Amino acid sequence: MYPLKKGKVPNQAHVGIPEGTFEEEHGRKGFFGKTAHLYHAHPPTGWIRFEGSLRPHKFDLNEAKPSDLTDPRGVPLPFLGNADVRLSVSRRPAPMPYYCRNADWDELWFVHRGQGTVETDFGPLPFERGDYLVIPRAVTYRMVPESTDNFFLLVESKGEFEQPEKGLIGQHALYDPGVIVVPEPAPQLDDNREWEVRILADGEYSSVFYPWNPIDVVGWKGDLTAWKINLRDIRPVMSHRAHLPPSVHTTFVTSGAVVCSFVPRPLEEDADALRVPFFHRNTDYDEFLFYHDGDFFSRDNIRAGMATLHPRGIHHGPHPKALANQRQKTHTDEYAVMLDGLNPIRVLEGGQAVEDPDYWRSWQG
Template sequence: MKLTNESSLFPLRKGRVTRQAHVDLPEGTFEEEFARQGFFGRTSHLYRTHPVTAWTRIEGPLRPRSYDLNRLEPGGPFEPVCFLRNEDVALHWVAPSAMDFFYRNADGDDVYFIHAGAGRLETTFGVLDYARGDYLVLPRGTTYRFLPSAGPQAYLLIESAGEITIPDRNQLGPNAIFDPAMIDTPDLEPPAEPDREWAVHIKRRNAITRVYYPFNPNDVVGWKGDLTVWRINVKDIRPVVSPRYHLPPSAHSTFLGRNFVICTFLPRPFEEEPGAMRVPFYHANIDYDEVLFYSDGHFFSREGIGPGMVTWHPQGIHHGPHPKAIPASRLKDRTDEVAVMVDAFHPLEATPAAAAVENEAYWSSWK
């Protein structure tokens, strides 16, 4: 992913426009952002007389989609269910129970977002307690298992074929969004269970190989280096805000993968300037498929979406706020949402599991 802006210094202008994007739109117009590289590249703003989502019908496979992951039923102590994927990233729904075996992903890095539940994570590098709102980042090849505490468990798993990194904060400085000092890493503890036959389930090319040991395979007594498991909670992520301008989703980038980015949308104050937009602008998804997972709160740009639901807006078709969202945003001072966004450069494909929990009428929800 390229994170440089190659826009020219001064844009061309034709017809009725606003000089400052997202502020003081010409009366009776709707702004569309037409941008490359997921808001990082060259950009034009189009001022239309109708919302670009005011369609009457859509024929063919390219349409906005929504899924209710609450209706997925993962089986066994640890069986992630994949619902969207491409060659770079796969999105899964996980609801583990106590695992009497360990797991190792040889296909890629694993990023878990804890939507519901809590527990302890045992890893090659030690143990971490986790709770709702935690991101857990596990490098490819890490051996681990979940020991959930009582209560419902529901995790979003973002599996990356490439290494997960943190975006450069550039002029914001290295402590913006979250201070790296807020990152927690595992603590070494002696194995909690005695030696017995242990299995390690290794995933490679989506097939499982089971390797058995007569001792606990996480028997590490020391380690050093800069590659490890780590955790950050959403309460320790501080979104960048502007009182005068609606920032693009890329301002909320949390992690980078190969050909995709993970963003976190968190409670923040609305823009204060009278003419500034308060909801996401219409845009065309030129280069990226956009997936949003809704975890908590009321997502201010659309109705009919609740915790545990996912929306998928593929490349080539517009999306933006629902009709009621624009006036509703003027009635509140701040958002209360918690949502995870995955923007993928290569087109995603839905799995049969996703089709079984699709909200079929989502495409018409802009009417």
């Protein structure tokens, strides 16, 4: 189907935008469905006030104080969530004194700061800054950090975290499956003291106790396991002639959400091509972004450890300074984790405590 064209428009999206206009992408199904590109005389984020609860959100997660920051038996602090996914912060400075088993959610841990090991049924997985750790539902594990300054972003999902379908670009695009790390069995058979396994089921914690270490698996086989991948092993899909949608940066898919990784890449060389994210209104998804490292060019007053949530129905896009200065950059040097949620993502009490209520004003220049 050839799209209709009316009025003052370019021939191609994100390229040769008419002078004095601001392009907005109005799409369905994230960036995979039908799309219209609207060319506004004013930036869609040029609002002067909001009424009601629907607005953009910004959180300084550096200020979050989960109970595991001061109590070894503490837990991560949830700050956003819905029925499909829940996002939390963990700041654990010491090893878990128990093993954990989550029977309610699959878990994806992103290591913002710190290093150490996660002990699992399948064996130990060492972790470092920039790692994604995939812990399938009901796997027994224990976080054992080696430093006291640790910061984890935890994404819990009602579905498994799967690799994306790569289609025409081939199985080695984005990341070669060969970079995935899986654990080797390391049974702790000489650890004959009482160990607790704390189990989360139906929203409640229960504990079962053993007179030996429950990490006693001497071998395993199959296609279900804990695994990890680091941001440095992600090779972004790029086009030197047109700005590509965030969907090309998909790292994981799960029920009700996709997780994308933004890593440094060259910007578009074509003189007519847009170099910053285009304005869009998130028609079918709420968009969460966690800022890990680097220069966050398209956002003002953002630093590592902060996060934003842009709900459906409200436009978002580059801040005015980034839009004006886009030709001065030749590459991005930022690292960020994005989650698009199919159902509305709610701000929980842990997020309300660290939210900047005036974030919506940041588009006013």
